[in-house]
Amino acid sequence: MSDASTSAKGDLKLNNISKSYGDFKAVDDLSLIIPEGSFFALLGPSGCGKTTTLRMIAGLEEPTSGSIFVGQTDITEMKPYKRPVNTVFQNYALFPHLTIFENIAFGLRRRGINDVEGAVNKVLDLVELPHLAQRKPTQLSGGQQQRIALARAIVNRPALLLLDEPLGALDLKLRRQMQIELKWIQKEVGLTFVHVTHDQEEAMTMADTIAVMNEGQIEQMGSPADLYDNPKTAFVANFLGQSNLIKGTISGNDGDSHIVDLFGQKISLQKNRSHAVDNSIYAGIRPEKFRISRLGTSTSGNILTGGHIEDVSYIGVSTQYQVEMPWGQELMVFEQNDDGVAPFSKGEEVNISWEPIFTFGLHGDEDANAGSEVNPDEDE
């Protein structure tokens, strides 16, 4: 067969694609380049348009406008069965009437590949389930079915492998294991993986690049560390991990840094980590970056004084504190239990400090709660 399924190679390009259902815009003017060979994650809450985007790449939905390219080949109008794309479906969608062997061989047989048996056995070895070749899908556990679904897709060596919440149905322990395994397999086969998930931890563990989606658009794209350390919007700051966002104003400059006034207390913020558009700003600090100190002890860096411990939860590796600040806001602080300092108790008056390089700045008009109400464990 001389269709694109064997020839098209290269980066995946989405050019201004939109998808509307009546008045509802599931995907809104989205543009994206996914480099060949990368592990890319589309991360977002339910209904953010990530699955719709994936289905448009697979050809299962047609974009209302925009175009999709693999390398130089325009695949926007191409039928799904002609695309150089394979999908690992959310609930695996294995063929219940075929054996595991025939499930994996399905795509090869349709394309008239010669050595079906050799290819299937090789991929069964890769996912470490060669002994299950003659079983039926219903005789397999969830984790095994997941691996077979993966094998059925990668055996075709597509230019692009799409994974739609592939680990959503597995329990936590198995999910962790599969995350590592998926990452390893991706390196091993060298295919481009596009992974859709609502689980931020899963995306951070596996992907080279993450695009955080919200309401049909990409909020921010970058490496997991980029997104976590320097989020550009409140949505990203809250959806990826947790953040303390404190309202303030930029009151001055000091070299490469802004001086930010937070309810009368001055802190410093590197200019290149500020995404504010005017003087109105949210100063953001991740809970584990904070240090708590008793009154009278010396601290360095940015300091906020006048806090009261509101709540203490000991969770083994760390202790989580809720600290009420003079302006009424409760800040979240995660302290590692490794410094020999006696735990703080409820009601104690404390100061909070952190290294200035950890501060990030967000536009002061944003909704500080954006992205924090969505439950990341919720299924679509």
Added chain:
Amino acid sequence: MVALAKKVDINNSIASLKQKVAMPYLLLLPGMLWLIVFFLSPILTLVSTSTKEPGLGFGEFIQTYRWANYTDALVNLQEQFIRSFVYALIATAIALAIAYPLAYAIAFKSGKWKNVLLVLVVAPFFCSFLLRTIAWRQILAQDGIVFKSLVTLHLISPDTRLTSSAFAVITGLAYNFLPFMTLPLYASLERIDPRTLEASGDLYANGIVTFRKVTVPLSMPGVVAGTLLTFIPAAGDFVNAQILGNPSTTMIGNVINAQYLQTANYPLAATLSFLLMLMILALVLVYIRKSGTEELV
């Protein structure tokens, strides 16, 4: 005290175990009784009647264990037996050909009309079976629309008669059992996860290949159930042949009917009934084996 308590505990658990073992049998009891009274005993009566010979008076029979009744019946009435199975087979094939696209459309393409269409499939049951069969005489009559259109299309000559023919009998059978074909087919098509169809397209199968390699195999339980539910009653039917047929389209059901109600030859009627049952049973077993759908059901 502790030991005693333990003993009581063990006794209790044995009692509850006994209860657990007895429970399923207790639940089965009403059904078993029903089967014994209304299935097993009639079958035994049937077999016992089938080996009797005529006595002195009309409708009087003596048990002589004459198993030759069976070979006699087979030899004398093989034509009607074969005809019954051939008619039932053709009617089943026609019903399948009509019901599959229908069930497919209802399951995958009907959208909000799904329930309305399902009600329409069973709607004929609101009208008497006899009445609907008699209506087919009207439908196929010389002045009916079917006859006229076929003549206009030069598919049949104006001298042909559609009524009182094998064609009419088979048409009637296919029509009458169509819902029994459609509903199981619909049920099994409806159960197919649309994502398996998407997966097939994703794995380089176009629409036709997907239908052949995924949809059809996954709907096999429905095909098997539907063909059985059509074939079995069609093979034993006598109403269609009586109302829509002629003397040369007699099916085995008609013979049983006549032997029982008109000739009062109960042993022959019983022999034929039992033979028909055995043959259908054998055919069904072979069919289920061959279709290999046990694990999909």
